[in-house]
Amino acid sequence: IMTIQLFFTLKLLLYNISALEPQFREKYFSQTVDHFNFNSMGNGTFSQRYLITDEYWKKSHGPIFFYTGNEGDIWEFALNSGFITELAAQQGALVIFAEHRYYGKSLPFGKDTFSIPQIGLLTVEQALADYAVMITELKEQLGARDCPVIVFGGSYGGMLSVYMRIKYPNIVAGGLAASAPILSTAGLGDSTQFFRDVTADFERVAPECTHAVRGAFHQLKELAERQDYSRIQMEFSLCKPPSSVRDVRQLNGLLRNAFTLMAMLDYPYSTQFMGNMPANPVKVQTTSMNSSNISPAGIVYNSTGVLTCFDLYSLYLECADPTGCGLGSDSLAWDYQINLCYESNNVTDMFPPMSFTERDREFYCSKRWAVVPRPDWLQTQFWGDALSAASNIIFSNGDLDPWANGGVRKSLSSSLIAVNISGGAHHLDLRGSNDADPLSVISARKTEADLIAQDHTEPL
Amino acid sequence: IMTIQLFFTLKLLLYNISALEPQFREKYFSQTVDHFNFNSMGNGTFSQRYLITDEYWKKSHGPIFFYTGNEGDIWEFALNSGFITELAAQQGALVIFAEHRYYGKSLPFGKDTFSIPQIGLLTVEQALADYAVMITELKEQLGARDCPVIVFGGSYGGMLSVYMRIKYPNIVAGGLAASAPILSTAGLGDSTQFFRDVTADFERVAPECTHAVRGAFHQLKELAERQDYSRIQMEFSLCKPPSSVRDVRQLNGLLRNAFTLMAMLDYPYSTQFMGNMPANPVKVQTTSMNSSNISPAGIVYNSTGVLTCFDLYSLYLECADPTGCGLGSDSLAWDYQINLCYESNNVTDMFPPMSFTERDREFYCSKRWAVVPRPDWLQTQFWGDALSAASNIIFSNGDLDPWANGGVRKSLSSSLIAVNISGGAHHLDLRGSNDADPLSVISARKTEADLIAQDHTEPL
Numbered sequence: 001i002m003t004i005q006l007f008f009t010l011k012l013l014l015y016n017i018s019a020l021e022p023q024f025r026e027k028y029f030s031q032t033v034d035h036f037n038f039n040s041m042g043n044g045t046f047s048q049r050y051l052i053t054d055e056y057w058k059k060s061h062g063p064i065f066f067y068t069g070n071e072g073d074i075w076e077f078a079l080n081s082g083f084i085t086e087l088a089a090q091q092g093a094l095v096i097f098a099e100h101r102y103y104g105k106s107l108p109f110g111k112d113t114f115s116i117p118q119i120g121l122l123t124v125e126q127a128l129a130d131y132a133v134m135i136t137e138l139k140e141q142l143g144a145r146d147c148p149v150i151v152f153g154g155s156y157g158g159m160l161s162v163y164m165r166i167k168y169p170n171i172v173a174g175g176l177a178a179s180a181p182i183l184s185t186a187g188l189g190d191s192t193q194f195f196r197d198v199t200a201d202f203e204r205v206a207p208e209c210t211h212a213v214r215g216a217f218h219q220l221k222e223l224a225e226r227q228d229y230s231r232i233q234m235e236f237s238l239c240k241p242p243s244s245v246r247d248v249r250q251l252n253g254l255l256r257n258a259f260t261l262m263a264m265l266d267y268p269y270s271t272q273f274m275g276n277m278p279a280n281p282v283k284v285q286t287t288s289m290n291s292s293n294i295s296p297a298g299i300v301y302n303s304t305g306v307l308t309c310f311d312l313y314s315l316y317l318e319c320a321d322p323t324g325c326g327l328g329s330d331s332l333a334w335d336y337q338i339n340l341c342y343e344s345n346n347v348t349d350m351f352p353p354m355s356f357t358e359r360d361r362e363f364y365c366s367k368r369w370a371v372v373p374r375p376d377w378l379q380t381q382f383w384g385d386a387l388s389a390a391s392n393i394i395f396s397n398g399d400l401d402p403w404a405n406g407g408v409r410k411s412l413s414s415s416l417i418a419v420n421i422s423g424g425a426h427h428l429d430l431r432g433s434n435d436a437d438p439l440s441v442i443s444a445r446k447t448e449a450d451l452i453a454q455d456h457t458e459p460l
Numbered sequence: 461i462m463t464i465q466l467f468f469t470l471k472l473l474l475y476n477i478s479a480l481e482p483q484f485r486e487k488y489f490s491q492t493v494d495h496f497n498f499n500s501m502g503n504g505t506f507s508q509r510y511l512i513t514d515e516y517w518k519k520s521h522g523p524i525f526f527y528t529g530n531e532g533d534i535w536e537f538a539l540n541s542g543f544i545t546e547l548a549a550q551q552g553a554l555v556i557f558a559e560h561r562y563y564g565k566s567l568p569f570g571k572d573t574f575s576i577p578q579i580g581l582l583t584v585e586q587a588l589a590d591y592a593v594m595i596t597e598l599k600e601q602l603g604a605r606d607c608p609v610i611v612f613g614g615s616y617g618g619m620l621s622v623y624m625r626i627k628y629p630n631i632v633a634g635g636l637a638a639s640a641p642i643l644s645t646a647g648l649g650d651s652t653q654f655f656r657d658v659t660a661d662f663e664r665v666a667p668e669c670t671h672a673v674r675g676a677f678h679q680l681k682e683l684a685e686r687q688d689y690s691r692i693q694m695e696f697s698l699c700k701p702p703s704s705v706r707d708v709r710q711l712n713g714l715l716r717n718a719f720t721l722m723a724m725l726d727y728p729y730s731t732q733f734m735g736n737m738p739a740n741p742v743k744v745q746t747t748s749m750n751s752s753n754i755s756p757a758g759i760v761y762n763s764t765g766v767l768t769c770f771d772l773y774s775l776y777l778e779c780a781d782p783t784g785c786g787l788g789s790d791s792l793a794w795d796y797q798i799n800l801c802y803e804s805n806n807v808t809d810m811f812p813p814m815s816f817t818e819r820d821r822e823f824y825c826s827k828r829w830a831v832v833p834r835p836d837w838l839q840t841q842f843w844g845d846a847l848s849a850a851s852n853i854i855f856s857n858g859d860l861d862p863w864a865n866g867g868v869r870k871s872l873s874s875s876l877i878a879v880n881i882s883g884g885a886h887h888l889d890l891r892g893s894n895d896a897d898p899l900s901v902i903s904a905r906k907t908e909a910d911l912i913a914q915d916h917t918e919p920l
């Protein structure tokens with residue numbers, strides 16, 4: 001979910017865009033550090049950031065659209081979820097984007113936030129309680145006690161929207177969970193699904209492409225076996241030649257991640273979300289691969305053209321997320337949270353066999369964070385696929401998105417609606433309207449708008 | 461909720477009754493100490509006690525009846541909830557009574573359990589997570605993966621049953637919450653309600669009684685103002701004369717609590733639940749009060765006839781629960797948990813004015829436990845009266861029970877059913893059948909049995 005970012009590019013991006021969309025006010029909320037233990041080290045408050053705009057709000061009557069922030073700076077989500085403000089304008093809603101604890105500027109323990117044991121208060125339950133408390137108190141402050149709340153989120157943020165609705169329906173009337181892999185993250189599903197679906201995206205655009213990629217990875221393997229490191233350096237424009245099995249594994253991970261990002265972010269126009277991406281990056285890559293260079297690194301890691309070579313370890317962090325981690329403190333937090341065991345096998349996908357078992361994860365988490373993962377916990381705590389008691393949730397997914405099949409693809413009842421977006425990448429529907437939008441996403445947004453209007457006009 | 465117990469009487473009782481009902485096996489479950497923080501001091505497991513009997517179970521098919529244990533030794537609840545085993549015999553259910561963490565023998569930190577900060581892991585959320593994990597794992601162990609679970613609980617245990625159904629409907633198909641004051645504990649309601657309803661119980665039986673009680677408390681007040689402590693000692697059979705304002709307040713509290721217990725436990729036959737009580741104790745008291753002695757202390761505190769005088773501080777613990785605390789470690793845990801501000805005022809009730817404000821509570825909790833209460837938390841976390849998203853819960857209450865009007869008295873939907881028991885005291889319906897049962901409770905149990913059968917025969 002979280003992925004590689006050139007952090008300087010991102011920073012540049014954020015400064016630019018905050019200037020472009022001045023309607024959000026940036027504010028801070030005094031939040032309880034530990035909701036679940038009155039005697040713990042977290043016996044105090046911290047400043048949790050949120051963004052708010054009331055320019056579309058029918059004061060004291062209109063609904064509240066609340067984005068349940070996920071693993072990053074909240075501005076990045078606010079600036080890439082234009083659908084929410086467009087819908088707010090239509091439906092007279094107040095809009096709030098709340099930043100997830102331990103990300104962005106919402107650090108409960110300042111510079112000690114990522115130490116052990118301070119990191120221990122980074123949990124989904126605490127994040128949900130943050131949002132529940134924040135919504136309740138802001139409603140009081142804003143004279144919005146009777147205004148129904150609709151939650152929105154993409155990816156892990158979409159999971160949080162689902163969880164808010166199922167755990168706090170007293171506070172949340174409905175939710176739109178875009179590209180939320182609530183099943184795969186709960187351990188339901190198939191560890192080969194993710195990279196199989198990444199592969200399928202490339203195959204769809206150019207069937208011959210996957211053969212080229214397999215060939216290139218094979219070639220890399222042979223060069224590595226021969227320890228022809230200078231050739232590897234040249235082929236992949238590395239700043240330094242690799243010098244160990246670990247370096248080669250890191251290169252394989254970096255390349256696999258670049259393909260993953262292109263599949264996830266295969267939008268029909270260029271974007272600046274999780275780095276810079278050209279329009280239709282999968283197509284761009286498959287086209288350029290017909291020439292001699294198969295490396296996707298240029299598109300993903302050097303879209304600004306600033307780099308003259310790639311450094312293996314500054315671009316891509318070795319971490320507990322098999323789909324890749326970013327850099328900076330946000331990726332530290334994500335490394336602590338992530339709970340996936342996706343693997344590639346070179347049979348059902350085009351990548352080299354790279355496994356990541358529960359045992360690998362346990363070893364990593366014990367060593368890095370002094371914790372032992374609990375693989376069954378999400379299913380116990382957040383219901384897994386036993387959702388029959390839930391209601392008023394939209395599960396949207398795009399068929400280009402490798403995360404899609406880890407989520408809910410079929411409607412489960414008349415108020416648990418699956419919206420599938422043909423030709424849609426990772427939560428495309430949350431993005432603002434664009435001339436290049438496929439009809440499918442225009443229609444999906446219309447469906448979502450109608451369902452959301454129902455949720456907040458129904459008597460509570 | 462938790463109240464005065466002569467702990468030696470209770471111990472005697474438990475030895476007796478365990479012998480009477482040998483079908484429960486006592487077992488221990490290896491439970492996670494801290495479900496919500498992987499890096500905390502609670503980074504391990506403890507032994508959580510539970511009782512189980514499969515003698516009525518249709519193996520692998522029949523439902524599981526799971527009692528969500530509350531503030532005490534689990535044997536006490538198992539031995540005073542005969543309805544559950546009677547129903548299990550009818551419906552072919554497996555029966556489990558789970559002991560609440562920090563009570564009975566389920567102490568997460570051994571002898572340090574009640575120290576600061578160890579006490580901090582005593583929360584409702586942890587207790588619910590315990591039950592969720594225990595149910596999930598026991599189902600696996602017992603080959604009961606497809607067996608629907610129905611939760612049962614009385615009083616605070618009934619609140620836990622409600623919370624299990626609303627927070628874990630993936631695990632729990634339905635619940636019977638008997639005498640569960642989910643509204644008053646969440647701060648919804650009126651702080652004068654409880655003692656008004658205690659008073660009404662006595663007024664119903666003998667209207668002149670409340671005048672006698674008021675008169676007696678007035679007399680006590682005058683004696684105290686005159687500092688005629690030896691007369692007070694004689695009138696109330698105290699072991700030592702009181703010698704301070706605090707002692708007199710303690711005596712007032714002890715007396716008020718005795719009336720409370722008689723009202724709560726006003727069963728039509730003698731019981732051994734939370735101490736020994738004769739049949740119809742309110743009637744017994746009002747009858748005996750026509751003579752010169754108005755003190756209820758004999759009935760409540762000396763039903764065994766063992767005591768020759770009453771010691772103010774060994775019978776009744778000064779604590780954060782205005783309805784009274786018991787003795788021993790269970791009452792320590794309860795003192796930490798309890799979250800009520802009931803008060804008597806001598807206007808709407810027959811007791812002396814004894815207030816207990818949020819401020820008093822905050823002062824007490826800070827000093828005693830180094831914690832600051834969060835009065836709004838139960839309403840945020842467990843929905844308060846915003847229950848429209850819930851289903852498959854029975855809220856039963858008896859009209860003799862002063863806790864009743866802190867709970868749900870009217871059905872909220874076709875699957876949130878209020879069952880009101882005329883002439884019923886505190887969760888009378890959970891008790892086993894008795895020849896002295898009023899028709900109302902026989903009928904209530906029939907209704908409950910039918911609703912519970914629906915819950916576990918519906919497709920999940």
